[in-house]
Amino acid sequence: MNMKHFFRRKSSCQVAKDRLKILLISDRVNCSPEMMELIKADITKVISKYMRIDTDHMEIEIQAKGNNKGGRNKTPSLIANIPILDLQKNAKMP
Amino acid sequence: MEQNVSTEKKSSEVIVVTSGKGGVGKTTTSANVGTGLAKAGCKVCLIDTDIGLRNLDVVMGLENRIVYNLVDVVEGNCRIKQALIRDKRHPGLYLMPSAQTRDKSAVTPGQMVKVIDHLREQFDYIILDCPAGIEQGFQNAIAGADRALVVTTPEVSAIRDADRIIGLLEANGFKQMDLVINRLRMDMVRRGDMMSADDVVDILAIPLIGIIPDDENVVIATNQGEPLVGNDTPAGKAYYNVVERLRGREIPFLDFEKGMSFWTKVTGIFRKV
Known part of the structure; x- marks a missing residue:
């Protein structure tokens, strides 16, 4: 047995699975990174009003929801994590 | 447009065999599933919908008997019955070949539905061999189908295309889609160098109907023009199980793990970490 196999971190099978999971999420949503940036900018603009x-x-990403259970109905969802600095209504961005 | 026709006569089932990517085994699967259903006593019609690149006739060993084809039927050059080639080796098995000298635009989805509706009256199963790609040939093939067999291999490219195809089938109103995983190499799965059937099912998330091991007998059978379904070969048995499951029987999946040595089990544990 090849000693190298024992120390190899990830099998090529695992690499393939990881790559596919990410690839298919973007394939299914059909959403480019440029579009994500535009969405992020627009969300920032709207929230900043309040x-x-x-x-x-802040982080925005698309996740396949509930992927523990089988079935293709795991609709991807947009997850936004936006830290609030000040809740005051009329606080304006500098 | 696709499922409104099935109400008149539910006894016949129209199955499209599709994959998105080329070369993963659609035609081999169509030939074996069709032949297997005929061996089980069903009346089966295989239709090659790959206009311009017909192959199902050679895989079936019926290439010398073609007179008319699908395009002739659609254009009214012959009656449907004249284009059907009877496979003398298996009673109840017929093939409608595709045209070799035309292109995909020679047939429309509406025309396909008409032909299939006519065939429904005479056959228990109609198997449609779909061309690769997602263009008009694909649209033609799925137009008249009730359910789909999605063929893939445990490779990143084939799985990605299969996912796309499943999305398109869903968008076209398909409710029943089953997965055939072709060319699985258990030795590579054990080494951690190939995705297992479970991995693929986990990613594509449709029901599994068959695991076909990578078997050189498939090449030999194709050379001879005689599908190997039901033979005493790994792929022959696996294809026959697909046929049985299509007919509604519960068949456990073949155990390819047999012969797994102690050493591979031990090293397998390390690689899972």
Whole structure:
């Protein structure tokens, strides 16, 4: 037996699975990274009308929801994590 | 447009064999499933919908008996019955070949539905061999089908295309889609160098109907023009199980794990981490 096999971190099967999972999510949603940036900018603009948010640390991503259970009905969903700096209504972005 | 025709006569079932990617085994699967159903006593009509690149006739060993084809039927050059080639080796098995000198635009989805509706009256099963791709040939093939067999291999490219095809089938109102995983190599799965059937099912999330091992007998059978379904070969048995499951029987999946040595089990544990 090849010693290299024992120390190999990831099998090629695992690599394939990981790549496919990410690939298929973007395939199914049909959404490019450029479009994600545009969505992010627009969300920032809208939320900023009402509160001050931390745009540097906000995250937006598309996730396949509930992928523990089988069935293709796991609709992808847009998850936004937006840290709030100040809840005051009329706080404006600098 | 696809499922409104099935109400008049539910006894016959129209199955499209599709994959998206080329070369994963659609034609081999169509030939074996069709032949297997005929061996089980059903009346079966195989239709090659790959206009311009027909292959099902050679895989079936019926290439010398073609007179008329699907395009002739659609254009009214002959009656449907004249285009059907009877396979003398298996009673109840017929093939409608595709045209070799035309292109996909020679037939429309509406015309396909008409031909299939006519065939429904005479056959228990109609198997449609779909061309690769997602263009008009694909649209023609799925137009008249009740259910689909999605063929894939445990490779990234084939799985990605299969996922796309499943999405398109869903968008076209398909309710019943089953997965055939072709060319699985258990030795590579054990080494962790190939996705297992479970991995593929997990990703594509449609019911599994068959696992076909990578078997050199498939090449030999294709050389001879005689599908190997039902023979005493790994792929022959696996295809026969697909046929039985299509007919509604509960058949356990073949155990390819047999002969797994102690050493591969031990190293397998390490690789899973």
